[in-house]
Amino acid sequence: LKEPVVLPAKAPQLLINGASGIAVGMATSIPPHNLSEVCDALCYMIDRWEERDEVTVENLMGFIPGPDFPTGGLILGQEGIRTAYATGHGRLVVRAVTRIEEMKGGRWRIVVTELPYLVNKAALIERIAELVREGRIDDIADLRDESDRHGLSIVIELKRGARPQTVLNQLLKFTPLQTTFGVQMLALVDGQPRVLSLKRILQLFIEHRIQVVTRRTRYDLEKAKARAHILEGLRIALQFLDEVIALIRQAPDAETAKAQLMERFGLTEVQAQAILDMPLRRLAALERQRLEEEYQGLVARIAELEALLLDPHKILRVIREELQHLKEKYGDPRRTRILPEVTAEFTVEDLIPDEPVLVLLSQRGYIKRVPVSAYRPQGRGGRGVTGMATDEDDAVASVFACRTLDYLFFFTDQGRAYRIRAYEVPDADRAARGIPIVNLINLAEGERITAAVAVSPAWMERTEADGGDRYLVMATCLGKVKRVPLNEFLTTRSTGLMAIQLEEGDVLQDVCLSDGAGDLLLVTARGQALRFEEAEVRPMGRAAAGVRGIRLEEGDMVIALDRVDPEGELLVVTTGGFGKRTPISQYPRKGRATGGVRTIADRLEEIGEIAAARVVQPGDDIVLLTANGMAIRIPVTEIPQAGRATRGSRLIALTEADRIASMARIRALKETD
Missing domain, CATH: 1.10.268.10 (Topoisomerase, domain 3)
Structure with a gap:
């Protein structure tokens, strides 16, 4: 007929085992904790019992850094833990423990070894399978449970070419591999429900132990x-x-x-x-x-x-000794790791595969993004495949290679610069036309894109962190060059930023990235090439007009600008589909504002003027795009090496009305990193 009101436990089971439940109008959700850490925190408070009001949450978190779930897992960040311990309620983000393993044939697999607290394994596997069936995650090839008496093991095999970190981010976003644990430390104190901080729970437990030990001592x-x-x-x-x-x-x-x-x-x-x-x-x-x-x-x-x-001090000493005995007998290492610097939120970038792509732009402003893999390498001289749909009123203007997470800077005929991310350009079929670029950037009436450059996130982050010696180098059709620090473009506006002051009749033709050292190379339509030191072009502000880069003959204009790689080769392609590669060593360094040297034979009426030029390496590929939308991908090694004054070899078979519009360099490293 008697019911025990208080059980004389030697450790705070409410914290160690945790508790969850729902009553009328209230609920409790206390996460489990590590016995050894709780005992250490209690001993710390006992040692400072007379000054217990001065003990802070930070002091206690030195002993109890956070909950310790029996299933292990990872707790992301400390702010949620600190809030929960200080106020009694908070929010913890718990993530599964995974590892990425390489398989035979260049494939990858994700192995899950620990799950968040209270996550059901069977339900998790079913959720992953459901996402695959719905097509929301399409890079998973196989899913199986290999758990045994040695521990949990859920194996997720990926398809060839899949990026494991991106797939893992998608799984964390859309499945219980990452969950939120809501902390509500509500307990009965003298028969009344109270939301308690960590310090208050420990203090009440010590007071309870003082009462228990005192009554036990009287009884004994x-x-x-x-x-x-x-x-x-x-x-x-x-x-x-x-x-x-x-x-x-x-x-x-x-x-x-x-x-x-x-x-x-x-x-x-x-x-x-x-x-x-x-x-x-x-x-x-x-x-x-x-x-x-x-x-x-x-x-x-x-x-x-x-x-x-x-x-009373002797009673506290007894309580402390009993806690130490409990720790020595039953204590075990922490299972749940806390990652204080890891954010729990996923950005768009975390869920997008970082892969090489081509961005194509037409003269009327249609734009699209196509995976590089959509174009198979071919031998030179072929007809190519459809690269972009065009009509009588439109023609392909340019193509350039980048990665989906790169920043794209677009420059217009009005000297303004706009910035978007490459993944914001819609992915389209190889033969599709794309969408008008005005859907992505706020171009003024009649304003058109004349140049573009891709900047990697690493360059942007380093520039934002320390400023650094990183520049955008610009070249206009009339031979002006300009070097602007990249940090001038860190801020963006919907109406764009002024990038260069253009003279009447001049157009910004090409832009490249630079670290401020080395040489620059300008190539003109009539076949002149000038190599000069970048240091001859001092850094300028965004509103400057630039300085003379190359002395042009009448009727000539700048076609391309690139940084010099001393070990590379200059690849030039004419509008008639002829091309060649020439070692950079054959281009002597000259002074800025000079005429340069010849880079192609004078027979321009046969092969056409130069349409594009890039400094390349033997392991690279190039993609040529014609005005009528035909595209061909050619390994650089397929293009014959020739001297400066030669005309080169035919790279693509063009129809009579077609011409080369643009060329993109696909770096070997970018496809394999």
């Missing part, structure tokens, strides 16, 4: 005194053994014997009854010695218990 003291009282009577009986035996033998019954013992030796009723109940074996010498030792031990124990009740 009463028991010890009662036993000592009996032993005192037995000692008297053993001291007058013969007389006691004679008295009992002569008594007519037990009650009379008890009364006579009480009267003769001044015993209490309890002591007299104990003497009567004493077995004969107690009369042996060894038993008499044991009885004496028990009595002396009880006397010492009583003194110890009385001293304990008189000194």
Whole structure:
């Protein structure tokens, strides 16, 4: 008929085991914690019990950095933990433990070894399978459960070419591999529900232990005194053994014997009854010695218990010793790791595969993005494949290679610059036309794109962090060049930023990235090439007009600008589809604003003027795009090497009305990194 109100636990089970439940109008959700860490935090508070008001959450988090789930996993960030411990309610992001392994044939697999707390394995596998069926994650080839007595193991095999980190980010975003644990540390205090901070829970537990140890000590003291009282009577009986035996033998019954013992030796009723109940074996010498030792031990124990009740510090010491004993006997290492610097939020970039792509732009402003893999390498001289749909009123203007996470800077005929991310350009079929670029950037009426450049996120991050010596180098059709620090373009506006002040009739033709060192190379339509030191072009502001880069002959204009790679080659392609590659060493360094040297034969009426030029490496590929939308991808090694004054070889078979519009370099490293 009695119900225990308080259980005298030696450790705060509410914290160690956690608790969850829903009542009328309230709920509790306390995560489990590590026993060793909780014991250490309690010992810390006990050592500072007199100054407990000065103990802070930060002090306690030095011992309890966060919850410790039995299933392991990762807790992302410390801010949610700190808020929960300080206020009693917060939000924790828990992530599964995974590893990425390489398989045979260049494929990858993701292995899940630990799940977030309370996540059901079967439900997780079913959720992943559902996402694959719906097509929301399409890079998974196989999914199986390989868990055994050694531990959890969910294996997710990926398709060839899939990027494992991107797939993992998608799984974390759309499945319970990453979950949120809401902390609500609500408990009953003196019968009333209270939301408690970590410090308050520990403090209430210590107060509870003080009460438990005090009551236990009083109980033990009463028991010890009662036993000592009996032993005192037995000692008297053993001291007058013969007389006691004679008295009992002569008594007519037990009650009379008890009364006579009480009267003769001044015993209490309890002591007299104990003497009567004493077995004969107690009369042996060894038993008499044991009885004496028990009595002396009880006397010492009583003194110890009385001293304990008189000194609160000794009670705290007992509590501390019991906690240390619990830690030594049952403590184990933490299972859940805390990643303080990892963010729990996913950006768009985290969910997009970082892969090489081509961005194609038409003269009327249609734009699209196509995977590089859509164009298979071919031998030179072929007709190519459809690269972009065009009509009589439109023609292909340019093509350039980048990665989906790169920043794209577009420059217009009005000297303005606009910035978007490559993944914002819609992915389209190889033969599709794309969408008008005005859907992506806010071009003014009549404004058109004349140049573009891709900047990697690493360059942008380094520039944003330290400024650095990183530049955008620009070249206009009339031979002006300009070098602007990249950090001038870190901020963006919907209406664009002024990038260069253009003279009337001039157009920004090409832009390249630079680290401020080395040489630059300008190539003109009529076949001149000028190599000069970049240092001859001082850094300028965005509104500057630039300086003369190359001296042009009448009717000539700049077609391309690139940085010089001393180990590379200059690849030039004419509008008639002819091309060649020439070692950079054949282009001597000259002064800025000079005429340069010849880079192609004078027979321009046969092969056409230069349409594009790039510094390449033997491992690269190039993609040629014609005005009518035909495209061909050619390994650089397929293009013959020739001297500066030669005309080159035919790279693509063009129809009579077609011409080369643009060329993109696909770096070897970008396809394999």
